[in-house]
Amino acid sequence: xxxxxxxxxxxxxxxxxxxxxxxxxxxxxxxxxxxxxxxxxxxxxxxxxxxxxxxxxxxxxxxxxxxxxxxxxxxxxxxxxxxxxxxxxxxxxxxxxxxxxxxxxxxxxxxxxxx
Amino acid sequence: xxxxxxxxxxxxxxxxxxxxxxxxxxxxxxxxxxxxxxxxxxxxxxxxxxxxxxxxxxxxxxxxxxxxxxxxxxxxxxxxxxxxxxxxxxxxxxxxxxxxxxxxxxxxxxxx
Numbered sequence: 001x002x003x004x005x006x007x008x009x010x011x012x013x014x015x016x017x018x019x020x021x022x023x024x025x026x027x028x029x030x031x032x033x034x035x036x037x038x039x040x041x042x043x044x045x046x047x048x049x050x051x052x053x054x055x056x057x058x059x060x061x062x063x064x065x066x067x068x069x070x071x072x073x074x075x076x077x078x079x080x081x082x083x084x085x086x087x088x089x090x091x092x093x094x095x096x097x098x099x100x101x102x103x104x105x106x107x108x109x110x111x112x113x114x115x
Numbered sequence: 116x117x118x119x120x121x122x123x124x125x126x127x128x129x130x131x132x133x134x135x136x137x138x139x140x141x142x143x144x145x146x147x148x149x150x151x152x153x154x155x156x157x158x159x160x161x162x163x164x165x166x167x168x169x170x171x172x173x174x175x176x177x178x179x180x181x182x183x184x185x186x187x188x189x190x191x192x193x194x195x196x197x198x199x200x201x202x203x204x205x206x207x208x209x210x211x212x213x214x215x216x217x218x219x220x221x222x223x224x225x226x227x
Contacts, residue, residue: 004158031213042219043159043204056214091158097213101147101166104215106158 002026004107006092012113018080021110024073025094033104034067034077035091043091049075050097082114117142119207121218128195129226136190136221138205143183146208149215150179150190153202162203163190167210195225 005024013019025032033048047057052069060067064083069075079086089111093104118141128134138148147166151159163172163179165188171180178191188205204220 043217045214045216048213050213093159101164103149103161103164104159105161106151108156108158111156 004092004094004105006090006107006110008110009108010111010113012115013082014115015083016081018078019082019086019112019114021077021090021092021112023075023077023092023107025075025092026105027073029094029096029105030072031095031097032069032075033093033095034075035093037089037091037109046077084114087112087114117145117207117209117216119205119216119218121203121205121221123221124219125222125224127224127226130195130197132195133191133193134195134223136192136203136205136223138188138190138218140186140188140207140216142207142209143186144210145183146210148179148181148188149206149208150177150188151204151206153204153220159204197225197227199223200225 007022030051034046035043037043046059047067048055049069065079067077089109091106091109093106095104096102120139147164149164150162152162153159165172165179165181176193181188202220202222204217206215206217208215
């Protein structure tokens with residue numbers, strides 16, 4: 001059973017460049033979450049989708065960040081233009097949405113370094 | 116605004132000892148509370164999930180408790196092993212909301 005798949009695992013790029021992170025949720029899961037993890041701030045929710053629709057993007061730090069979910073099996077998080085302070089590990093997670101107590105399943109993350 | 120706090124930030128314990136990790140949250144109106152494990156360079160793995168109507172959950176050597184009135188949860192690890200070394204995070208899911216709020220975690224090191 002494949003888990004949440006994220007790509008790339010590592011990304012190093014120069015500031016000002018566009019960065020696109022990708023996520024494939026677990027088949028059958030209809031909620032998808034994007035998180036950012038840093039030493040200083042811990043794990044922060046950026047945005048989440050239910051049934052491909054963005055529900056809460058209040059965690060997106062700036063207009064430079066955007067996320068899409070064109071279908072149930074794919075989502076992207078884009079940063080344009082990137083800045084050194086965006087360096088972090090970005091996680092994608094998915095779950096079955098609803099009132100049931102279903103845990104979130106996490107991918108292994110994308111380690112992003114902006115030079 | 117819900118805040119989740121974990122103290123201590125780091126803990127070293129000799130192998131074989133029992134230990135308790137602590138988690139506190141500011142808003143008692145939570146739907147559930149989860150404990151996760153994170154290994155270096157990896158994502159989070161769900162260990163235990165306690166519903167708001169429950170007091171505790173057990174899985175093997177792990178036992179998690181929940182006291183909503185005091186805003187606390189604990190993760191008890193029995194007979195610790197070097198393989199238990201990891202960062203442990205707790206997360207509170209808010210009522211009527213799919214969001215979960217994470218603590219910053221406790222980095223646990225089991226000394227062989």
